[in-house]
Amino acid sequence: MAKTAAWDDAFLKQCEESDRNEALDALSDADWRQARRQLFQELSDTFAGFVTCPSAKCRRARRCVGDGPACCAQLRIGIPADVERTLCDEIYRELQEARRDAERGVDTLR
Secondary structure, eight states: OOOOOSSOHHHHHHHHHHHHHHHHHHHHHHHHHHHHHHHHHHHHHHTTGGGTOSOHHHHHHTSOOSOHHHHHHHHTOOOOHHHHHHHHHHHHHHHHHHHHHHHHTOOOOO
16 A cells, blocks of 8 residues: 655645745845946946045955945946946846856866
8 A cells, every 4th residue: 555645745845946936036136236236346446436435444445345336326427227237237147157157066267
């Protein structure tokens, strides 16, 4: 006689899949925020924003180490939204490729 499970296996699998998807969504959101922060940090560094930055950490490091968008705001420079999106997409892609390569154990130093 075959044993039957005393639990709802399909429900547990559905919950596990849902939890996994929520974790991936949260990670993706964090990566998009990181891409945008990195873009503005690089932009601030290009225009030496650390020189006049109100953050002592940025002035000491001689580069943007704080909140990139806030650092760029004090420079009073901006970029068009479509350019910002394109550059964020590029940085996001680099983050995802680095994560993929790390998981696969690929040496990213080429």
